[in-house]
Amino acid sequence: MKVWVSKYALTKLTDGVYETEAVIAERTKYVYEQPGLRFVSKLGFGAHETREAAVADAEKRRTARIASLRRQIARLEKLSFEETLS
Numbered sequence: 001m002k003v004w005v006s007k008y009a010l011t012k013l014t015d016g017v018y019e020t021e022a023v024i025a026e027r028t029k030y031v032y033e034q035p036g037l038r039f040v041s042k043l044g045f046g047a048h049e050t051r052e053a054a055v056a057d058a059e060k061r062r063t064a065r066i067a068s069l070r071r072q073i074a075r076l077e078k079l080s081f082e083e084t085l086s
Contacts, residue, residue: 001021001022001023001024002019002020002021002022003019003020003021003022003024003031003040003043003047003048003049004017004018004019004020004047004048004049004050004051004053004054004055005017005018005019005020005031005033005040005041005046005047005048005054006046006047006048006054006055006057006058006061007040007041007045007046007047009057009058009061009062010058010061010062010065016058017051017054017055017058019051020033020034020040021033021034022034022040022047023037024043028042029042029043029044030042030043031043031047
C-alpha cells in the first residue's frame with residue numbers, strides 16, 4: 001500500500017513529506033516501509049493514507065517547532081552574565 005510519511009518532515013533525512021510503499025499491520029495499524037520492513041510509525045501518527053493528511057501533519061509539526069524555538073530564544077534573551085560585586 002502507498003503511504004505518505006510526515007514523521008521526518010523537519011529532518012535533513014527527507015526534506016519534507018515523502019511517499020513510500022508500506023505494509024500496514026492489521027491490528028495495530030503500525031506502518032512498515034518496504035523493502036526490509038523498517039518500522040516507520042503508526043498510521044495517522046506520522047504516516048498517512050493521503051498526501052493532504054501528511055502535509056497537514058507536517059505543517060502542525062513545523063508550527064509547534066517554531067513555537068518551541070521562540071520560547072527557547074526568549075529564555076536565552078533573559079539570561080544575564082553580569083558579574084556580581086561582593
